[in-house]
Amino acid sequence: MDVLITLFYILFSICVVYPPTEFVSAGFTIPQVFDSFLGSENMNFIKYHMKRITITVLIHASLPLGYVITLWCGGERGEWMLSSLIATALIPAYMLYTVTCWWEHDKTNHPVVKALMPYVRHRQDWRVLAADFNIEFRGVDKVSLPLSATSKVIATQTWVIKVSQYHVNIIKQSDCTLVATATDTHNLTPTGEEEVQFVNIEVIPLRDDIERFVFRMSTAALRELQPRLDRPVRVPEHISLMPPLIERFVQVFKEHVDQNPVYHVDQELEQCIGCMQNLAEVKINKRCEPTEEVQGGPPPCQQCNCRVLWCCACMARWWATRAAGAPSSWLAARGSCPVCRAVFCLLDVCFCTSTPTEPVENQ
Numbered sequence: 001m002d003v004l005i006t007l008f009y010i011l012f013s014i015c016v017v018y019p020p021t022e023f024v025s026a027g028f029t030i031p032q033v034f035d036s037f038l039g040s041e042n043m044n045f046i047k048y049h050m051k052r053i054t055i056t057v058l059i060h061a062s063l064p065l066g067y068v069i070t071l072w073c074g075g076e077r078g079e080w081m082l083s084s085l086i087a088t089a090l091i092p093a094y095m096l097y098t099v100t101c102w103w104e105h106d107k108t109n110h111p112v113v114k115a116l117m118p119y120v121r122h123r124q125d126w127r128v129l130a131a132d133f134n135i136e137f138r139g140v141d142k143v144s145l146p147l148s149a150t151s152k153v154i155a156t157q158t159w160v161i162k163v164s165q166y167h168v169n170i171i172k173q174s175d176c177t178l179v180a181t182a183t184d185t186h187n188l189t190p191t192g193e194e195e196v197q198f199v200n201i202e203v204i205p206l207r208d209d210i211e212r213f214v215f216r217m218s219t220a221a222l223r224e225l226q227p228r229l230d231r232p233v234r235v236p237e238h239i240s241l242m243p244p245l246i247e248r249f250v251q252v253f254k255e256h257v258d259q260n261p262v263y264h265v266d267q268e269l270e271q272c273i274g275c276m277q278n279l280a281e282v283k284i285n286k287r288c289e290p291t292e293e294v295q296g297g298p299p300p301c302q303q304c305n306c307r308v309l310w311c312c313a314c315m316a317r318w319w320a321t322r323a324a325g326a327p328s329s330w331l332a333a334r335g336s337c338p339v340c341r342a343v344f345c346l347l348d349v350c351f352c353t354s355t356p357t358e359p360v361e362n363q
Contacts (some may be wrong), residue, residue, distance in 0.1 A: 253316035274314030
């Protein structure tokens with residue numbers, strides 16, 4: 001019985017400290033349970049996280065005491081129970097004393113307030129800066145990216161913020177440099193068809209009174225963060241960031257199209273109507289053998305009579321956004337012309353060369 005109680009309580013404690021997706025969806029996390037007490041993060045970011053960190057450390061410090069009480073409720077009456085009860089009770093008692101010190105002396109010892117203090121001017125009340133910070137945080141021009149179930153990174157117009165369980169790091173964008181320090185890649189499927197790359201970002205302050213910190217996010221999340229930063233994240237030469245899946249598909253698509261015969265057109269190539277940056281360079285020209293349509297199978301290829309309108313990259317993106325199934329099966333699928341909807345396969349996509357007709361000279 002004691003073993004079952006111990007295993008159950010260990011599982012419960014792990015879910016409290018590091019809540020899984022199921023707990024988050026069900027609303028069984030500390031911020032969600034105490035939502036009415038904490039208030040709105042968007043309206044008062046500083047006060048919200050001051051309360052959240054206080055509640056979190058008190059609950060986590062009480063978990064050992066809760067284990068002893070759970071054993072007692074389960075019928076355990078050993079001689080060691082009293083001493084264990086006293087020992088585990090000292091942990092939340094000490095944490096309660098620490099929390100009391102945080103909220104005394106104008107709350108300047110609280111971890112959230114300490115993160116703000118380097119930006120408080122001489123003889124200025126930290127609440128003035130907190131009020132300005134909260135006003136900026138309410139703006140819609142910020143990005144909030146989750147790092148895990150208990151942490152996230154936020155970028156506003158002025159600030160970079162990392163929120164974790166027991167701490168909040170706050171730094172002005174003008175006072176720091178973001179540097180990629182390491183990357184690691186993981187396969188999402190056993191066959192390796194889908195990969196995700198994570199990158200460690202170190203925030204290096206330009207001031208000695210600000211603590212440096214590190215966060216880890218996917219390269220996809222990093223691309224969402226970049227537009228909100230005043231300066232780009234520095235990536236050393238020995239670190240290579242994986243391009244998005246769609247861009248990798250574009251490269252493979254181009255390599256396969258390059259193996260098809262070149263299509264000659266008697267006109268000058270125009271700008272691609274998709275991106276208006278590259279020259280329109282591909283033509284859908286039916287090359288595969290005619291086949292009978294099989295019920296339930298892919299439709300047969302058709303001849304496309306549209307003129308050259310698209311570059312290879314835009315055609316590949318059009319193909320990929322309408323492809324179904326795993327990325328490894330995209331090339332074997334069928335596409336449709338963006339204009340006339342004629343069905344075609346990869347063998348029908350050809351690069352073009354322009355051979356304009358020369359004007360006939362008057363005799």
